Amino acid sequence: MLLLGDIGNTETKICLVSLNNKIIKKIIFSSKNITN
Numbered sequence: 809m810l811l812l813g814d815i816g817n818t819e820t821k822i823c824l825v826s827l828n829n830k831i832i833k834k835i836i837f838s839s840k841n842i843t844n
Contacts, residue, residue, distance in 0.1 A: 809826055809827065810825045811823075818838070820836070820838075821835070822835045
């Protein structure tokens with residue numbers, strides 16, 4: 809399994825992907841809610 813992420817201007821996506829390239833779980837955060 810692979811853990812992939814995409815950090816964008818409005819939202820951050822984290823996906824758990826199986827070895828045969830199927831998305832198992834997808835979580836989307838609003839970038840406004842993430843702080844340092």
